[in-house]
Amino acid sequence: MNLEMLMQDPALWGLGIATLAFAMLAVSVKNLVHAVLWLGMSLLGTAALFAKFDASFLAAIQVLLYVGGVVVLLIFGVMLTREHDNLAAFRTTRRPVRAALVAIALFVGLVHAILNTPGLGDPSAGKLVSMPDLGMSLLGPYAFAFEVLSLLLLAAMVGAVVLARKRDPGQPSAKKLIRHRNLGRQVVEGLAATDEVGQ
Amino acid sequence: MQGLLRGLVYGGLIITVLMTATAWGMWLERKLAARMQSRIGPNVVGKFGLLQPVADLMKLLQKEEIYPIGADRLLFDLAPFLVTTFAIATAAVVPFSAEAVGADLDVGLLWVLALGGLMVIPVWMAGWASNNKFALIGGMRAVAQSISYGVPLVLTSLVAVVFTGTMSLSGIVKFQIEHGWLALWPPGPGVVAFVLFYMALLAESNRIPFDIPEAESELVAGITTEYTGMKFGLLYVGEYVHTMVGSAIAAVIFLGGWDGPFHIASGLHWMVIKTVALFASVYWVRWSLLRFRSDQLMRLCWLYLVPVSLGLVVFAALWRHFVLR
Numbered sequence: 001m002n003l004e005m006l007m008q009d010p011a012l013w014g015l016g017i018a019t020l021a022f023a024m025l026a027v028s029v030k031n032l033v034h035a036v037l038w039l040g041m042s043l044l045g046t047a048a049l050f051a052k053f054d055a056s057f058l059a060a061i062q063v064l065l066y067v068g069g070v071v072v073l074l075i076f077g078v079m080l081t082r083e084h085d086n087l088a089a090f091r092t093t094r095r096p097v098r099a100a101l102v103a104i105a106l107f108v109g110l111v112h113a114i115l116n117t118p119g120l121g122d123p124s125a126g127k128l129v130s131m132p133d134l135g136m137s138l139l140g141p142y143a144f145a146f147e148v149l150s151l152l153l154l155a156a157m158v159g160a161v162v163l164a165r166k167r168d169p170g171q172p173s174a175k176k177l178i179r180h181r182n183l184g185r186q187v188v189e190g191l192a193a194t195d196e197v198g199q
Numbered sequence: 200m201q202g203l204l205r206g207l208v209y210g211g212l213i214i215t216v217l218m219t220a221t222a223w224g225m226w227l228e229r230k231l232a233a234r235m236q237s238r239i240g241p242n243v244v245g246k247f248g249l250l251q252p253v254a255d256l257m258k259l260l261q262k263e264e265i266y267p268i269g270a271d272r273l274l275f276d277l278a279p280f281l282v283t284t285f286a287i288a289t290a291a292v293v294p295f296s297a298e299a300v301g302a303d304l305d306v307g308l309l310w311v312l313a314l315g316g317l318m319v320i321p322v323w324m325a326g327w328a329s330n331n332k333f334a335l336i337g338g339m340r341a342v343a344q345s346i347s348y349g350v351p352l353v354l355t356s357l358v359a360v361v362f363t364g365t366m367s368l369s370g371i372v373k374f375q376i377e378h379g380w381l382a383l384w385p386p387g388p389g390v391v392a393f394v395l396f397y398m399a400l401l402a403e404s405n406r407i408p409f410d411i412p413e414a415e416s417e418l419v420a421g422i423t424t425e426y427t428g429m430k431f432g433l434l435y436v437g438e439y440v441h442t443m444v445g446s447a448i449a450a451v452i453f454l455g456g457w458d459g460p461f462h463i464a465s466g467l468h469w470m471v472i473k474t475v476a477l478f479a480s481v482y483w484v485r486w487s488l489l490r491f492r493s494d495q496l497m498r499l500c501w502l503y504l505v506p507v508s509l510g511l512v513v514f515a516a517l518w519r520h521f522v523l524r
Contacts, residue, residue: 033271033327037324040320056306057306057309060306060309060313061309061313063313063314063316063317064316067313067317068313068320068349069316069346072316072319072320072342075320075342076342076343130305131365131366
């Protein structure tokens with residue numbers, strides 16, 4: 001489908017505006033649970049946009065991983081935080097200027113990257129990619145990038161396990177080690193002091 | 200425009216068939232349960248109690264709607280409808296025969312898994328919006344269970360994808376018509392994958408022995424505690440539809456779908472027979488086994504189901520590479 005033709009499609013505009021509106025709601029409502037659910041709606045909107053562009057694999061993955069996975073994990077996170085009903089606790093507008101700068105920089109960067117994508121506006125570039133082609137390219141020409149990404153995920157997972165691990169009671173904690181070192185220094189200094197006294 | 204019309208007609212047909220099947224599925228379950236426990240079951244309304252679902256429906260429609268104090272009304276109202284909607288939407292891609300398929304997506308299996316995974320969100324919504332601790336615990340258990348059992352469910356589905364080389368559900372059936380049903384061939388691993396898929400399915404649709412989200416001996420009625428009337432009914436209908444569509448998908452992926460044994464009289468009726476048999480077996484298990492404890496449930500999943508299904512995926516890849524080539 002031609003890009004200009006697509007831009008005149010009311011369904012596309014409706015989906016886009018709805019996705020944006022859900023995203024706005026996700027960051028502006030004060031109830032944290034509602035915010036998570038609005039985020040889920042916004043991600044569903046993105047999935048619908050993918051489907052609109054005939055990228056059915058991306059749409060299904062978006063629903064499976066983001067709505068089914070990330071939103072569910074966020075629900076877990078919200079339920080584990082204390083006072084998730086206390087709305088005032090989550091009004092975090094402490095550094096508005098810095099936040100705005102980061103947001104604007106990110107927006108400009110993304111727009112720049114999108115406008116410089118090769119093949120943008122070229123109708124032939126948007127040809128359908130079939131599932132077997134996608135699988136073959138992931139395991140063929142892009143196998144290295146694919147493996148690097150899986151390694152990154154593995155590292156993140158191991159890191160999370162290390163952070164969440166219960167400390168072995170036999171192994172001294174970092175705090176204790178520091179105290180031990182201080183104790184050692186005190187002993188050494190104390191010995192030195194007695195030495196001076198002795199001389 | 201023609202596609203839209205076809206979609207509407209087929210969608211309406213699927214909703215009608217599924218809802219009717221669900222109503223009499225409940226009747227079937229009550230009859231089976233009664234038989235297993237030396238009771239009689241529904242036998243007053245209509246012959247063999249066959250009109251019992253109608254009576255139940257009339258009763259549910261007349262019940263008073265109650266909102267608990269402090270409930271999140273919008274989410275409380277929305278949850279039962281979303282549970283049922285997601286469960287029915289899954290059925291859109293199920294091929295009931297070579298012709299009777301709503302949308303033959305080339306990512307059909309992925310669509311099923313995505314929507315199945317999504318169902319936990321309205322279930323949790325129902326628990327949270329009720330402003331009831333039992334309901335909330337039930338909702339959280341549902342989330343934990345769904346995340347964990349989603350892993351073996353996806354992995355065992357992946358076994359089928361690797362064997363058949365397609366994610367289209369009708370493509371998977373066509374492969375099985377040529378090469379034999381996946382549960383039977385290759386002998387051994389196929390049936391293990393089928394059993395694991397079945398177990399994960401029981402857990403995903405919150406059926407005994409994995410029904411800890413609504414464990415009535417400890418959580419009153421879990422997420423449904425505060426619900427009344429038709430909203431309560433819809434939560435139940437959602438679960439039944441989920442089980443029924445899940446049985447249909449298990450039949451498609453592992454039992455050859457509409458293909459008859461030895462290709463005898465293939466057609467829609469075989470799909471119906473297989474689905475109803477699997478559906479009834481879910482309730483056979485339900486009335487035979489005890490409920491797992493939460494920690495046992497997690498151990499079973501992460502220590503046994505996940506490693507075995509990972510091994511099955513590796514086996515499937517090797518089989519595909521060395522035998523099917």
